[in-house]
Amino acid sequence: MRTRGTARRTRVPVAITAVVLSAVAVAGPAAADDTAPAGLAFYTPSADLVAGEHGSVIWMRPIDGDPALPGARNWLVLYRSVDMQGQPVAVSGTVAVPDGTPPAGGWPLISWAHGTTGVADVCAPSRDTGTDFPAHDYTSLVRETQARFVAAGYAVAQTDYQGLGTPGDHGYLIGEAEQRAIADMALAAREVAPEIGTRWAAVGHSQGGQGAIFTAALAQQWAPRLQLLGAVAEAPASHIGLIAQVGPLAAAAQVDVLPKASNAFLPLIIRGAQTVADIDPARFLTPLGQDLLPQAGDRCIAQLREPDSWGGQGAGDLFRADADPSALTAVLNANDPSGLTFTPPVLVVQGTADTTVPATGTDAMVAQQRLAGQPVEYRTYAGIDHRGILAASYSEAQAWLDARFGQ
Structure with missing residues (x-):
C-alpha cells in the first residue's frame, strides 16, 4: 500500500516549484551554447548557469560515434530541471533527430527513460563512448532499439536523470524526480532542434519503465507546452518496498529468498531514498552492509553484482536480524507506480522469463x-527475459506509438 505521508512529501513540490521557477526565470535562461566545454567539464556548469526555466538548454555540442544514433544528427545536451527540494539542477542527456525532412507538425518525439546503470556519475549513459564504459553491455543494447525508432521517423531524446553524471545525488526510483528529468528532456530537445514537434511520448525500460508511468501521471502538468500522447513501460519496476521488507525477514530466517545478484540494487535504492527522506542504513544494515554502501558512489550495476561487492552477499550478511527498514519502505511504497492515476494511455510490456522485474x-x-x-494496455512475451523485452516488444511498441501519433 502507498504511504500517504511520504507521497505528499515527494509530490507536493510540483506546484510549488512551478511558482519558484517562474520567478527564477524572469531574468531568462542563459543562451544555449554549441561550443560547450570539452570532456567531463561539460557536466559541471557554474551555479549562475544552472538557474533558469526548467527544460531550457544550458549548452550542447554535436556528437558522433557512441552514444550517438545512426541515421540522425546527434547532440550531447545539458539542460535545467528541478530537484525534489525545489532547487534548479543541471541534467545531461542526448538528442537524436532523424536525417531528412520532418513531417508536417515536426518530428514526433520519444523521451527515453533508461534502465538501471547505477547512481555513480561514471554510470551516466551519455558518457558511454565505447566498450570501456562500465554499463556498455546494456546501453549499447538500448541504442539498438532507439536506432530502430529513429529509422521509423522518431526523434529520440534520452535523459541521464538528475544527479547521474551531473552534480548532486541521483534520485534512483524516485518517480517524480525521474518524470521531471524525462519531461524536461523533451522540452530541451525542442530547443536543440525546433523541427521536433510538440507532441511526444515517454518510453522507458526497468527503472525507466517506472519513470514512464510517473511521466504519464505528472508530466502534462509539469510541461504543459507539450502534448503527451502516451507512455510505454517495458518491464517497469514496481512493488519496490518488498525488497526492503523481504531482506530482513530472510536474514532472520537465515535463508536467501532472492538471488544474491538482486542485492546489487539495494545500495542504489538506499541512495535514491536518501534524496527525499532521512534514511539511516544502520537501522537495517549489518556493519558489512554499511561498509559496502559507499561502493555505490563509484561502481555501476555490473560491478555491484560482483562477488567482492553486494552480489557476493546473502541476506544474513547484509540485513540485521532486528532490522527496522520502515523509513526506507515508506519511501519505496510512495514511489510504487501501481496506484498512480493517469490520463494519457499507457502500454506495459513484460517478459515472462524476467528474473529482475518478475512478471x-x-x-x-x-x-x-x-x-x-x-x-x-498489457502485453506479455513468453520466455523473454529482462533485457530481451527491448527487442521482443519493439514492433508492437512502435505500432502502438504510431497509432498515438496518427502515423
Whole structure:
C-alpha cells in the first residue's frame, strides 16, 4: 500500500516549484551554447548557469560515434530541471533527430527513460563512448532499439536523470524526480532542434519503465507546452518496498529468498531514498552492509553484482536480524507506480522469463491499475527475459506509438 505521508512529501513540490521557477526565470535562461566545454567539464556548469526555466538548454555540442544514433544528427545536451527540494539542477542527456525532412507538425518525439546503470556519475549513459564504459553491455543494447525508432521517423531524446553524471545525488526510483528529468528532456530537445514537434511520448525500460508511468501521471502538468500522447513501460519496476521488507525477514530466517545478484540494487535504492527522506542504513544494515554502501558512489550495476561487492552477499550478511527498514519502505511504497492515476494511455510490456522485474509483480501492478479504471494496455512475451523485452516488444511498441501519433 502507498504511504500517504511520504507521497505528499515527494509530490507536493510540483506546484510549488512551478511558482519558484517562474520567478527564477524572469531574468531568462542563459543562451544555449554549441561550443560547450570539452570532456567531463561539460557536466559541471557554474551555479549562475544552472538557474533558469526548467527544460531550457544550458549548452550542447554535436556528437558522433557512441552514444550517438545512426541515421540522425546527434547532440550531447545539458539542460535545467528541478530537484525534489525545489532547487534548479543541471541534467545531461542526448538528442537524436532523424536525417531528412520532418513531417508536417515536426518530428514526433520519444523521451527515453533508461534502465538501471547505477547512481555513480561514471554510470551516466551519455558518457558511454565505447566498450570501456562500465554499463556498455546494456546501453549499447538500448541504442539498438532507439536506432530502430529513429529509422521509423522518431526523434529520440534520452535523459541521464538528475544527479547521474551531473552534480548532486541521483534520485534512483524516485518517480517524480525521474518524470521531471524525462519531461524536461523533451522540452530541451525542442530547443536543440525546433523541427521536433510538440507532441511526444515517454518510453522507458526497468527503472525507466517506472519513470514512464510517473511521466504519464505528472508530466502534462509539469510541461504543459507539450502534448503527451502516451507512455510505454517495458518491464517497469514496481512493488519496490518488498525488497526492503523481504531482506530482513530472510536474514532472520537465515535463508536467501532472492538471488544474491538482486542485492546489487539495494545500495542504489538506499541512495535514491536518501534524496527525499532521512534514511539511516544502520537501522537495517549489518556493519558489512554499511561498509559496502559507499561502493555505490563509484561502481555501476555490473560491478555491484560482483562477488567482492553486494552480489557476493546473502541476506544474513547484509540485513540485521532486528532490522527496522520502515523509513526506507515508506519511501519505496510512495514511489510504487501501481496506484498512480493517469490520463494519457499507457502500454506495459513484460517478459515472462524476467528474473529482475518478475512478471508476477507487473501482473499485480496492471491489475491494480485496471481495477482503478486507468487507461492501461498489457502485453506479455513468453520466455523473454529482462533485457530481451527491448527487442521482443519493439514492433508492437512502435505500432502502438504510431497509432498515438496518427502515423
